[in-house]
Amino acid sequence: MNVLTVLVPLALLLGLLALIFYVWTLRTGQYDDPDGAAARILFDEKE
Amino acid sequence: MTMQPATLTPADPGLSAAACAHCGAPVPPGAGRFCCAGCEGAAALISGLGLDAFYRRREAAAGAQKPTELPPVDWAARAVPGREGTHSLDLMLHGLTCGACVWLVEQALAAEPDVTRARASLTARRLSITWQGPAARAEALALLVARLGFQVAPWSAACLKAAEDGEGRALLRALGIAAFGATNVMMLSVAVWAGSDMGEATRALLHWLAALVALPVVLVAGLPFYRSAWAGLRAGRVNMDFAVSLGVLATTAMSLSEALRNGPYTWFDGATALLFLLLGGRVLDRAARQRARQAGAELLALQSAEVTRLAADGRAERLGAEAVRPGDRLLVAPGERLALDGVLEAGEALLDTASSTGESLPRRFAAGEALPAGAVNLGAAFTQLVTAAASEGSLAQLARLLSQAEQARGRYVAIADRAAAWYVPAVHAVALATFLGWWLWVGVSWQAALVPAVAALIVTCPCGLAIAVPAVQVVAVGALFRRGVLVTSATALERLAECDHAVLDKTGTLTLGAPALLPDPRRPAGALAAAAALAASSRHPLARALLRACPEAVPAMGVEEVPGAGLRRGRERLGSAAFCGLPGRADGLTLYWRKDETAAPIAFRFAERLRPDAAAAVAALHQLGLTTELLSGDAAPAVAEAATLLGIPDWRAGVTPAGKAARLTALLAEGRKPLMLGDGLNDAAALALAHASASPAGATDLAQTAADLVLRAEGLAALPAAIATARRAQAAARQNIGFSLIYNLVAVPAAVLGLVTPLIAALVMASSSLIVILNALKLGREATR
Numbered sequence: 089m090n091v092l093t094v095l096v097p098l099a100l101l102l103g104l105l106a107l108i109f110y111v112w113t114l115r116t117g118q119y120d121d122p123d124g125a126a127a128r129i130l131f132d133e134k135e
Numbered sequence: 136m137t138m139q140p141a142t143l144t145p146a147d148p149g150l151s152a153a154a155c156a157h158c159g160a161p162v163p164p165g166a167g168r169f170c171c172a173g174c175e176g177a178a179a180l181i182s183g184l185g186l187d188a189f190y191r192r193r194e195a196a197a198g199a200q201k202p203t204e205l206p207p208v209d210w211a212a213r214a215v216p217g218r219e220g221t222h223s224l225d226l227m228l229h230g231l232t233c234g235a236c237v238w239l240v241e242q243a244l245a246a247e248p249d250v251t252r253a254r255a256s257l258t259a260r261r262l263s264i265t266w267q268g269p270a271a272r273a274e275a276l277a278l279l280v281a282r283l284g285f286q287v288a289p290w291s292a293a294c295l296k297a298a299e300d301g302e303g304r305a306l307l308r309a310l311g312i313a314a315f316g317a318t319n320v321m322m323l324s325v326a327v328w329a330g331s332d333m334g335e336a337t338r339a340l341l342h343w344l345a346a347l348v349a350l351p352v353v354l355v356a357g358l359p360f361y362r363s364a365w366a367g368l369r370a371g372r373v374n375m376d377f378a379v380s381l382g383v384l385a386t387t388a389m390s391l392s393e394a395l396r397n398g399p400y401t402w403f404d405g406a407t408a409l410l411f412l413l414l415g416g417r418v419l420d421r422a423a424r425q426r427a428r429q430a431g432a433e434l435l436a437l438q439s440a441e442v443t444r445l446a447a448d449g450r451a452e453r454l455g456a457e458a459v460r461p462g463d464r465l466l467v468a469p470g471e472r473l474a475l476d477g478v479l480e481a482g483e484a485l486l487d488t489a490s491s492t493g494e495s496l497p498r499r500f501a502a503g504e505a506l507p508a509g510a511v512n513l514g515a516a517f518t519q520l521v522t523a524a525a526s527e528g529s530l531a532q533l534a535r536l537l538s539q540a541e542q543a544r545g546r547y548v549a550i551a552d553r554a555a556a557w558y559v560p561a562v563h564a565v566a567l568a569t570f571l572g573w574w575l576w577v578g579v580s581w582q583a584a585l586v587p588a589v590a591a592l593i594v595t596c597p598c599g600l601a602i603a604v605p606a607v608q609v610v611a612v613g614a615l616f617r618r619g620v621l622v623t624s625a626t627a628l629e630r631l632a633e634c635d636h637a638v639l640d641k642t643g644t645l646t647l648g649a650p651a652l653l654p655d656p657r658r659p660a661g662a663l664a665a666a667a668a669l670a671a672s673s674r675h676p677l678a679r680a681l682l683r684a685c686p687e688a689v690p691a692m693g694v695e696e697v698p699g700a701g702l703r704r705g706r707e708r709l710g711s712a713a714f715c716g717l718p719g720r721a722d723g724l725t726l727y728w729r730k731d732e733t734a735a736p737i738a739f740r741f742a743e744r745l746r747p748d749a750a751a752a753v754a755a756l757h758q759l760g761l762t763t764e765l766l767s768g769d770a771a772p773a774v775a776e777a778a779t780l781l782g783i784p785d786w787r788a789g790v791t792p793a794g795k796a797a798r799l800t801a802l803l804a805e806g807r808k809p810l811m812l813g814d815g816l817n818d819a820a821a822l823a824l825a826h827a828s829a830s831p832a833g834a835t836d837l838a839q840t841a842a843d844l845v846l847r848a849e850g851l852a853a854l855p856a857a858i859a860t861a862r863r864a865q866a867a868a869r870q871n872i873g874f875s876l877i878y879n880l881v882a883v884p885a886a887v888l889g890l891v892t893p894l895i896a897a898l899v900m901a902s903s904s905l906i907v908i909l910n911a912l913k914l915g916r917e918a919t920r
Contacts, residue, residue, distance in 0.1 A: 124256055
């Protein structure tokens with residue numbers, strides 16, 4: 089059962105990191121223009 | 136005078152095979168690669184910047200990208216100063232339809248040396264430009280975008296309101312939190328379900344870990360539901376969100392009690408999964424309507440304009456209409472729309488009052504006469520003395536009337552809430568009876584009795600029911616959006632499906648705004664070209680129509696306009712019958728032209744053009760079982776003719792705006808469910824009063840605000856299609872509710888008997904949601920077909 093004391097907190101920590109990352113994407117407005125973001129990936133960068 | 140035969144004719148669709156190389160609109164034969172000089176210029180600009188790749192990438196509709204004039208706005212004043220001598224400007228771009236458009240706009244602006252940042256948002260149709268240099272550059276930059284073929288408008292407060300979506304963001308955040316909670320709690324729960332040989336201490340540890348994750352998640356992610364439930368309770372109503380809130384909170388409380396006494400299962404996974412599913416449905420529902428709201432704000436922004444105030448020293452300044460005080464003098468340019476009420480200071484004015492009264496012919500106003508806001512100046516520039524500020528004028532009164540009517544409509548109870556009103560108390564009674572039964576009758580501890588009671592609550596907890604209606608709404612609203620119908624109100628589809636009577640406005644709704652010249656074989660050759668040459672210098676709708684019939688006419692020089700009578704050049708005259716020496720005639724939509732005093736005047740008759748699909752749309756409404764009537768502010772002959780041609784049995788002419796509203800009130804009092812279709816300021820009150828309402832593309836801003844549906848695509852055919860979709864959506868919503876109830880008939884007894892474990896509850900919840908969503912998706916396929 090010792091394995092639980094490592095794996096369960098680790099799993100929860102990873103989940104929490106994903107949640108923090110998601111809130112960061114939300115705060116920086118990355119869902120404001122979903123249509124544009126879909127098209128932008130196809131643009132050629134000139135520089 | 137002879138009565139003319141049918142002066143209303145369906146407009147001819149343009150017949151041409153060639154398409155413009157820039158905008159894709161049909162090109163008149165022999166005109167080359169481009170449909171107009173604007174498109175030619177735009178194409179030259181694009182190829183000069185080396186951005187030809189645009190034409191291979193874009194997916195815009197034909198004719199959507201015709202270059203237009205820049206609206207008369209003080210662009211420099213809109214530029215916001217930033218750090219280190221930079222300025223930035225926000226624009227609303229109409230016609231920004233695909234990734235290629237975003238690319239073109241951004242690249243074209245990046246090619247300007249002083250532009251430091253240009254970013255276009257495809258979803259919000261917003262373009263932000265930042266440049267190094269003076270505010271005066273704003274106009275040139277806006278003009279550059281306009282020349283590429285996008286309609287440009289200042290980013291208005293209404294746009295901002297539609298784009299800024301704090302509530303939507305809060306929902307998204309709640310969704311993310313609920314997803315985190317549901318997945319991680321499920322991980323712990325599955326361990327409990329699978330680990331039947333697990334020791335008691337380990338199980339307790341897993342229960343408490345689940346509680347640690349679930350408690351904050353339930354508290355934070357459930358906030359949108361708790362708020363709505365609380366608001367409903369304060370209004371004395373039990374809504375669906377109350378059932379959701381109670382279900383989630385009771386499940387959490389029961390799970391906590393199970394964790395305390397270390398029972399076999401906790402139900403934290405059910406509570407968090409329920410929140411996740413419901414929040415998902417709500418986010419989708421909101422996104423669908425958000426699109427429609429934004430598109431609506433976009434249409435309105437194109438109409439927003441500024442006024443020109445004459446200062447005491449005679450200087451002219453441009454400013455927003457809201458800053459004007461009574462007693463100010465405004466200069467109204469030809470073609471400008473009056474933003475404020477006022478009186479004509481001197482001279483005479485010719486105004487098109489179609490949108491404020493519904494009259495199809497322009498009217499002459501004398502000095503001192505009151506000018507209605509919303510009218511369009513067709514004559515020369517004049518000075519208007521403002522009598523009421525924007526916040527007190529007739530438009531503001533109308534807006535207040537609208538918000539009152541809207542509040543009344545806000546009391547309409549949606550089908551899901553109607554179901555909730557009896558479903559929720561019934562479910563709660565069952566849950567309470569289960570608890571009391573197990574506790575007092577069977578004799579288990581109160582903690583143990585809580586388990587089947589809350590199980591009953593969570594299997595009924597109206598996952599299916601709460602998703603049933605939103606799922607259908609999302610699919611139907613999305614399908615309509617793709618067909619060019621904007622649905623702005625949450626209950627619009629339900630109300631639209633119930634309508635049994637259609638009230639139609641004529642001018643601008645069933646007819647196109649502009650009249651068309653009728654062919655006349657007896658007209659001498661050359662007369663049209665000569666008359667059109669004179670007409671080129673007037674803004675009168677009939678002169679414009681004459682010029683449209685003969686676009687190759689060379690504008691004549693030295694033409695003098697006699698207000699309210701006609702045009703004169705030497706001895707040549709074009710105008711009313713009296714002006715051309717035929718007194719005593721009043722032929723309505725007719726112009727006369729004579730070469731000199733000796734020649735007989737030649738008549739040019741015009742007809743208001745019906746929208747090409749008006750007759751088909753009315754027939755389709757009849758087929759859907761709606762009765763129709765025509766309600767117009769125009770004169771009786773024109774209204775009667777339109778009614779006859781379209782097969783509308785019932786018509787009323789000369790109806791004032793108040794009369795229209797009164798007619799709608801009378802219909803409602805009779806118990807009818809009227810659908811109002813109108814475009815003008817004079818229709819706005821009636822639109823807001825009607826059971827459901829729609830306005831066509833190009834309607835006035837107030838009419839669009841008042842209407843539930845805006846038909847963005849040209850034409851009326853979308854309206855019957857929208858009614859059909861709304862009815863199918865209602866049927867699907869009822870099926871979904873019915874299904875949820877049937878499934879409860881099985882699930883509730885099982886839960887009451889204590890046979891349901893968290894695993895079964897999770898499976899049942901997911902499967903019922905899935906079936907409801909699949910049923911809604913079926914509707915989307917039907918609606919697009």
